[in-house]
């Protein structure tokens with residue numbers, strides 16, 4: 737009679753329940769954990785940054801001043817303020833440049849977490 741399941745290296749249970757920390761088990765467990773990691777910017781996917789954060793950062797007296805500083809139309813500022821808009825990394829970088837700061841000053845570590853693969857505009 738078989739009393740115990742034989743676990744192979746590379747199975748998550750081998751890492752979790754038998755405490756095996758070999759390279760194969762560790763890699764399998766790391767991969768498994770990734771699935772349960774919360775998204776960097778909930779609601780925006782992994783490659784977008786919230787436009788609202790940018791508006792908060794500029795923190796000007798009115799939306800017209802913000803629009804001028806960012807070089808965009810006033811209607812876009814209002815859209816960013818009222819809707820849950822996410823900026824692609826390329827756009828985020830562009831707007832940060834226009835107000836003379838590095839994007840990480842606005843979005844913090846989220847800027848470094850997202851991949852730089854999407855070059856389309858928001």
Ligand SMILES: [Zn+2]
Pocket residue numbers: 744745746750756757758759760761
């Ligand atoms: Zn192992």
